[in-house]
Amino acid sequence: MIRVQYFICINLIAQYLIESGNMAEIILVHGIDQQFKSAQALKAEWLPKLSQGLRAAGYGELADQVWKGTGKPPAITVEMAFYGDQFIIKNQQGAAPGELSAEQVDLMEGLATEWLINIANRSSNSTMKAEAVRLSALIEPRYEEVQGLRSLARGVVANLAKVPGVATVGMAFAERAVNTSLSQVSRYLTDVGVRDFAMASIEKLVTEDTKVIIAHSLGSVVAYEAMHRLNQKIPLLITIGSPLGFRSVIYEKLKPQPPSFPKNLKKWVNIADPNDYVAAQPDLSQDFAKGIPQDSIFEGNQVVNNDIDPHSAEKYLASSKVGLYLAEAFNANLSY
Structure with a gap:
């Protein structure tokens, strides 16, 4: 026994x-x-x-x-x-640039830029590529137009969200989805x-x-x-x-x-x-x-x-x- x-x-x-x-x-x-x-x-x-x-x-x-x-x-x-x-924010479905530090927003802007350039240079999808080329060309002029890092970050993220296929949700939620993705990377690197x-x-x-x-x-x-x-x-x-x-x-x-x-x-x-x-x-x-x-x-x-x-x-x-x-x-x- x-x-x-x-x-x-x-x-x-x-x-x-x-x-x-x-x-x-x-x-x-x-x-x-x-x-x-x-x-x-x-x-x-x-x-x-x-x-x-x-x-x-x-x-x-x-x-x-x-x-x-x-x-x-x-x-x-x-x-x-x-x-x-660890990325869940109470009473919110994501993290907007306004709730992040200047360093985190800076990282979001940089990563959004890198993603746009990657699509423009490497994508075999002609529609995605053409839109990414067009939008990535707007990054530098936009930098001169806006005041402050946070405005720039929102602008680049919004442009990235406009590229067909980047967000798997409808366009009404595309920017929120891209914003959430970018903010999670920036939070990992800084938190x-x-x-x-x-x-x-x-x-x-x-x-x-x-x-x-x-x-x-x-x-x-x-x-x-x-x-x-x-x-x-x-x-x-x-x-x-x-x-x-x-x-x-x-x-x-x-x-x-x-x-x-x-x-x-x-x-x-x-x-x-x-x-x-x-x-x-x-x-x-x-x-x-x-x-x-x-x-x-x-x-x-x-x-x-x-x-x-x-x-x-x-x-x-x-x-x-x-x-x-x-x-x-x-x-x-x-x-x-």
């Missing part, structure tokens, strides 16, 4: 650890505009796509282990690091409390069992900075749709400075769709080449085609390229 109770107790403890995320082999990190969701809701959205990417890469059994929890060996544990609720909470959401999930961290959009910034604080060595970091390389807005605000390859990381793969204007550029190789350990690998220039939704986390996860790198981490036993 005692022996039976012992094994029941062990199984209950193991189940608790899995459900609480303390044994996560794969850690997922979301990006902007997830403030009204939850870790479990996002995980439920991402897992089928992650499984799809593994199947596309030819790893059906591994796909079942990740999503359905079936197959042999047993289920692979996956957890979502969630920090989106110590938000920044620490976001990094801690990853750090608390990391154990010796962790093999892969997959981070999207702003989440890639959070994951990159968390990697520099971790004592735990991580076999693989996959960043998708990453804005890490925006020089004047994000790159120069990263911690620590100057930006470098995290010393406790075995392999870093950056994947981007060339049409993804939120991603600084498809290739991060030069920006983070400093300090790569002799036995570490950096593939900073992997490209995918996400079709009409280039920044979609789900599109990235469903790609065979993400599936191949994820399978490598498990099948090749990529570790120190």
